[in-house]
Amino acid sequence: MTAAVALLGRMRTGEATSGPVVTSLAPMEHESPEVGRRVDGGRPVDVAERGLGDGASRGAATERGLGDGASRGAATERGLGDGASPVDVAERGLGHGALLGDVAELGDGASPGDEGSAGRGGVIRLAVGSAPAGGAEGGGASALSGAGTADGAAVGSALLASSGVWPSGGEDAAVEAGRDGSAGVTGSVGPRARGQAPTITVDVREAAAAFRDERYFQIDGEVVVGWAPLSGDYRTAGGGWVRLHCNFDHHREAVLRALELPSDAGKEDVINACAGRTAPDIEQAVTDAGGCAAAMRSRAEWHEHPQGRAVAELPLIAFSRLDHQNSQPPAAHSGANSPAPATHRTDAGSSGGGAAGRLRGRPLEGIRVLDLSRVISGPVATRAMASFGADVLRVGAAHLPEVPGLVVSTAFGKRSCELDLRTREGAAAFRELVAGADVIVQAYRPGALDRLGFGPADLAAIRPGIVCVDISAYGHRGPWAGRRGFDSLVQMAAGIAHEGGDGTRPVPLPAQLLDHATGWFAALGAVAGLIRREREGGSWHVQACFARTALWLDELGRIAGGEIGEPDMSDLLDEMDSQFGRLTYVRAPGVIDGVRPYWSSPPPRRGEHPPRW
Structure with a gap:
């Protein structure tokens, strides 16, 4: 997602849009040599094929066409090779009208087992070419897919290339994960027309902490309880x-x-x-x-x-074009109603990192996002966009219940209004908001907004050029398509909790991973939709769901390494004053050109702001 944001920022400022993104990953320091090796398919297979690279030897991913000495296009069977067909392999979700491009060698310059005692792999290189001009043809659906990183940043380049959002032209680029002791995902977005290519970094510890941020969130030093007694x-x-x-x-x-x-x-x-x-x-x-x-x-x-x-028939992130294909991106918004700056710590460890550590002219500034979600996944998606400068307005309603702690922890950088869309006045006010929006993220049960006259096609008619992002529990197809659900329920239904407890009792993952991962995928889809709009015009529909994210997680394989103790994440936390008290929170992950995304305001009170831009 961070890579996608960097690309969109370049496009919106008129910089050259040719060239792919470079991404890479290094493991967390506490990982053992065994962590990062798949053990589910007989012989251990190094997950360098997934971009994890921990202790990976050269050629470990030959089965993916990424091995030592693999020829360009060796992975055509996966839709990764030179000359892959426009409609790519469904299981990888590479999408309509997309060419991922050439796949070069894996492990260039790496010695097998280098620093294996510390669980660190060698240099991983993956060259990803540009997609052809035009991307998806007509109204065909496309998809984004990938693997290997916590917040989707490292796979952002492959996802964007695979979805056809890259413009034509450009050169191959390399993926590198160094052995210098740093733990992170790094990359750059192609050669610029002016200046150097931006460098994108996501520290793995930061990403892991972000996936558990509700556990670290405190108000005046007190952890917020998130579960009701009968849950x-x-x-x-x-x-x-x-x-x-x-x-x-x-x-x-x-x-x-x-x-x-x-x-x-x-x-x-x-x-x-x-x-x-x-x-x-x-x-x-x-x-x-x-x-x-x-x-x-x-x-x-x-x-x-x-x-x-x-669910198995769905892409990881479904992408389709709505009507009004000739719509063009709007003029830049003034941003006059953006939240006022917040009081941050100014030490070097804060998310702002002082004035020099913040993104000036952030890549999503002027992008208006309507947030119609309440729990984790949708708010995480819009909170991520807010950290890169988007003007996010959360739309709730007085009659809809909320989980207070989660609403606060996921509302950094946003404004909050309330509208009852069931009423004539509320619906009219919402239409006005839609007419000025760029993105709408909603996580209500499938069909709920359609029945109120605000389905994707309705929204595209109100605002040609809109990017509609829908998040659901079980997806938009199948007998459970309209079923209510949450992360913990999908973990039960999809076999995750069963496997965690060896079938005798349910043991969930140590994080609301389906919530957070789906949120980041939704944010990536939103930004990819904006990129498509910049290139081609049109309105776009993005769909993601917990159950498909669970399948993606399952497909990553299993690792051996035993129990890992609770890590100390105190160096990744920041503080901010708010109306609720002093807040302790996990800082926004990711760095572009050495500067961090950040939230410009504390969480607002529910319905604090008027329903207008």
């Missing part, structure tokens, strides 16, 4: 498990109705009720009652499930 995993009849999501009052009420319990029922009541019914029965009953639940399934069960099969 959790429950053993069911027949040895199964079900997870109930009760963070919102109406979801809790739906659970109690489905379990035939009174409104004042407590934890023990729910435990006893679940013990007498099967997990699939509870899952369906809660869903029918308008609540959120998921039975624990194994990977094999999910892969055979109708929804699991439907």
